[in-house]
Amino acid sequence: MKALLCTQHGDPELLEVRELPSPEPGPGQIRVDVHAAGVNFPDSLIIRNLYQFKPELPFSPGGEIAGVISALGEGVEGLRVGDAVMALCGHGGFAQQALVEAAKAVRIPAGVAMDMAASFTMVYATSYHGLADRAQLKAGESLLVLGAAGGVGLAAVEIGKALGARVIAAASSDEKLEVCRAHGADACINYSRDDLREQIKHLTAGQGVDVVYDPVGGQLAEPAFRSMAWRGRFLVIGFALGQIPSLPLNLALLKGASIVGVFWGAYVAREPSGFQDDMAQLLSWVREGKLKPRISARYSLDDAPKAIRALMDRSAIGKLVVLPTP
Numbered sequence: 001m002k003a004l005l006c007t008q009h010g011d012p013e014l015l016e017v018r019e020l021p022s023p024e025p026g027p028g029q030i031r032v033d034v035h036a037a038g039v040n041f042p043d044s045l046i047i048r049n050l051y052q053f054k055p056e057l058p059f060s061p062g063g064e065i066a067g068v069i070s071a072l073g074e075g076v077e078g079l080r081v082g083d084a085v086m087a088l089c090g091h092g093g094f095a096q097q098a099l100v101e102a103a104k105a106v107r108i109p110a111g112v113a114m115d116m117a118a119s120f121t122m123v124y125a126t127s128y129h130g131l132a133d134r135a136q137l138k139a140g141e142s143l144l145v146l147g148a149a150g151g152v153g154l155a156a157v158e159i160g161k162a163l164g165a166r167v168i169a170a171a172s173s174d175e176k177l178e179v180c181r182a183h184g185a186d187a188c189i190n191y192s193r194d195d196l197r198e199q200i201k202h203l204t205a206g207q208g209v210d211v212v213y214d215p216v217g218g219q220l221a222e223p224a225f226r227s228m229a230w231r232g233r234f235l236v237i238g239f240a241l242g243q244i245p246s247l248p249l250n251l252a253l254l255k256g257a258s259i260v261g262v263f264w265g266a267y268v269a270r271e272p273s274g275f276q277d278d279m280a281q282l283l284s285w286v287r288e289g290k291l292k293p294r295i296s297a298r299y300s301l302d303d304a305p306k307a308i309r310a311l312m313d314r315s316a317i318g319k320l321v322v323l324p325t326p
Helices: 041-046 114-118 121-134 151-162 174-182 196-203 218-226 249-255 264-270 272-287 304-312
Strands: 002-005 016-019 029-039 064-072 084-088 097-101 105-107 142-146 166-171 187-190 209-214 228-236 258-261 295-300 319-323
Touching (some): 041 304, 084 097, 084 121, 142 218, 151 166, 209 218, 304 319
Parallel strands (some): 142 166, 295 319
Antiparallel strands (some): 029 319
């Protein structure tokens, strides 16, 4: 089978496609013939040795996949060879076959295409865990989503609406904000042109936002933090701008606010039953038409480095997908 390999840490242009033997599943694992793999921001970090998890070289990036089970390891129950599944693999997904822990695989519902299934789990489950569990977002509250046109951002916009919140989408261009409106945003802010704090003040009649969803970091974090309402919750999702912000903690005191970390990967590992419950809720919303993942581009295995580069350059809108099997 073919796989895109990281043989030395660095930029995506250093990745190369090689032929490898088919992997054999160990106890509790399944082998999946990969039809599609989602591209996510951690892929850009793991190849540069900047992610929390640091696999040994050589390895294949790609943390979420969709495909068909071709082999079962010892002790696997509830799944069969031939089942179509969407699954989390941490890394190894940019390949024609991948090994996955059976507990991190979910059957793909009827009518859901492989590329959509591969675009779903990481961004939607991260956003759901952050908004519903960590922030306890309630109907009628206000939600500010930074980087709202990216994969996790659009997922947060849709989930915020499904939970009954008023969603304010913030992104760097009018083109991106049009996509946010199409996915349900109630109001939009172009933070490359307009003052973020002034716009939040205007859109909330001076009350501030109840929840901030921040996958961006950098210079946007502090003005968003200063724009929170009493008992606001600031969700730390990630740092797409590459800078980890320093927030003035006296504001948390004055606003009775919370800074809440959202480490979804650790949540899945520590609370697998919670992950399965989250997926059940999310897939029910898919069937109801409340969640509609946007795939903006599809890449071959050979062109997968270009997909990672697009994420690093923040030029992608919605999700990018790699199709390992021609």
